[in-house]
Amino acid sequence: MDGYIYNWNVVWDSLPELQQGLIITLQISIVGMALAIIFGLTFAMGRMSNYGYVKKFSTGVVNFARSIPLFVLLFWIYYGLSLKFAINLTAFQAGAIALGITGGAYMAEVFRGGIEAIDLGQREAALAIGLSSSKAFTLVVLPQAIRIIVPQGVNVYVGLLKGATIVSVIGVADMIYVAQYISLNSFTPFEMYSAVGIAFISLTLSVAGLAYLLERRLNRSSANV
């Protein structure tokens, strides 16, 4: 980096824009995670289905979704849908859906792992008192599985948060986009991306901290049914 003149003032001057970017990053990762939870739970149930073809289909979808790079997924959803099917999504929508699909593939495994870790006897005891299959799941199995699912779900979320940096390629004005845009004009990429890095590290640490508190709470008391 010979001859490179650091100019940290640019960072300070662009804090409002960076903050805007941060909010977009948070928003898109949260919407993406919400979708990931819905997809994940759906396909986890599919993989545990009694119907062979539902099981195979769900397993196939999960494996497929896991093997597509987020980058490619993003282009398919944003440009592909538009070109092939005239479905025009905003960059934000496309980004959130892509994150939802990638995250969903991981969440499916997290849900399945958490649910399968619960002793079968729990479900049987719930059925034996006359609960329907779905109530046995929502009132007895899931509340126990949640304790396993939450910490792993947080890992998936942190992954999505990092994945969210990719959405700038289709023009979502997230932090990376802001950093790129500003450093192009001010020739300070090192400073701008470092600022983004620091923001991400603090974000990830805060999420981990929140998760720790949540986990402690889950372990202390429990669902009041």
Added chain:
Amino acid sequence: MSETLLKINNVTKVFGTHVVLKDIDLDIVKGEVVCIIGPSGSGKSTLLRCINFIAPPDQGEIIFEGKTWKRFHSRFNIFANRKYEGELPRLRSEIGMVFQHFNVFPHMTAVENVMLGLTKVRKEGRAKAREIAEQSLIQVGLGDKLNQYPEKLSGGQKQRVAIARALALNPKVMLFDEVTSSLDPELVSGILDEIRRLAKDGMTMVIVTHEMNFAFQVANRIVFMDEGRIVTMGTPDEIRNTTDPRARAFLSSILG
């Protein structure tokens, strides 16, 4: 004269290619206590689980209070399956079941464990449910543990919670599956006493057990199973003096 409450008709159960129950027939009369004995792996647990369709029989049927229950499964008609699944809770809520490993719900206190069926199956209001649940726990001697989580309870206390959870729903028949087998020896007799108390109150019960002295004492009828079949059955005296070689071998191995 005595009324058949539960009829197990020609029940067969297969896991993969393994025939675990073969053509089981057994009628249980109201108020009767039937003990099922037999070597490990002979299908005793599976038979109990067929009765309340936790493990639905592959062939044959269960007739409970005159209503016939048969397995149903369509490969493609999900709606028909759902309709059938939706009927089963009615059968199950009339049949209490207690398991070897207690299976109490660890995320609920003792009283919440018992309340769950009352609120969600019997549709009682919370106040009424709590009252019934507390009463039920007091009856099994847990009046001072109402708000404890299972992790704070001993094995014997957990099993009492499980018994109270079943009894609170006022079942017509109770199924016990080796409910003392995972208890420390000093806790066994307390649980057996609870079952004796139920017998005295006239509860219909099907009890899988290895506690032979208890079985001889409490049973009206003892059923000996081996390799998925009922080999012989009779009154405690008849079983004590059985001439069936397999039953004799089993009894001498367990009684010493």
